[in-house]
Amino acid sequence: MSHSSKSMSPVQQLELNVTDLKQYLYCPRIPYYFYVMPVPRPITYKMQHGVQEHVELDRLERRRGYRSYGLTEGQRLFHLQIKSETLGLYGKLDLVITYEKKGAVHYLPVEFKHTEKGVAANAKYQLAAYAMLLEEHFQVPVDEGIVYQIPTKTYNIIKITDPMRKYVKDSLSMIRRMMLEETFPDPWSRFRCADCEFRRYCNDIH
Numbered sequence: 001m002s003h004s005s006k007s008m009s010p011v012q013q014l015e016l017n018v019t020d021l022k023q024y025l026y027c028p029r030i031p032y033y034f035y036v037m038p039v040p041r042p043i044t045y046k047m048q049h050g051v052q053e054h055v056e057l058d059r060l061e062r063r064r065g066y067r068s069y070g071l072t073e074g075q076r077l078f079h080l081q082i083k084s085e086t087l088g089l090y091g092k093l094d095l096v097i098t099y100e101k102k103g104a105v106h107y108l109p110v111e112f113k114h115t116e117k118g119v120a121a122n123a124k125y126q127l128a129a130y131a132m133l134l135e136e137h138f139q140v141p142v143d144e145g146i147v148y149q150i151p152t153k154t155y156n157i158i159k160i161t162d163p164m165r166k167y168v169k170d171s172l173s174m175i176r177r178m179m180l181e182e183t184f185p186d187p188w189s190r191f192r193c194a195d196c197e198f199r200r201y202c203n204d205i206h
């Protein structure tokens, strides 16, 4: 964690990863278990399988044309790492496509997901957070991105709106507050627990 800027409040100073946001929106206990009460994190089959699949996907993605993205040409940036001092946020994007339109350079963030169930809300806000990092870093508006569902080979265009940007900022503040106050949070929904790798630590739920 960085404590670099003297002008920021203690809450703003806690630097977060975009994946913290994604996990917080899935269940606030996950960043709590990561930052406040660290527990050993199991490497699940899903995680191992996901890494292998991402490597294969990178290989296929390099050969794919730009038509899938509704473009005739562009350039791919894989695993771009960006950090924002303003947001106190950093992250590594799966893929960014850059292209020119009307004389301006545009940036299209792409996230790969291992799901057949449609695009979850936390994945949309993860994409919005990446769009905000791109906006600040390249000083251009990023008004849409793509979530690519690997099993179904589906491209989902996600519009990035101002309410989404605000929700991202508000959620980051809530994570930081939870970290500072060390409050053990309740889950957003207990329906997610059956599928959760941290369930062994949530004895109050089961």
Ligand code: SF4
Residues within 6 Å of the ligand: 026, 027, 028, 029, 030, 187, 190, 192, 193, 194, 196, 197, 198, 199, 200, 201, 202, 205
């Ligand atoms: S088991 Fe349930 S309450 Fe515990 S971290 Fe997972 S989703 Fe949250």
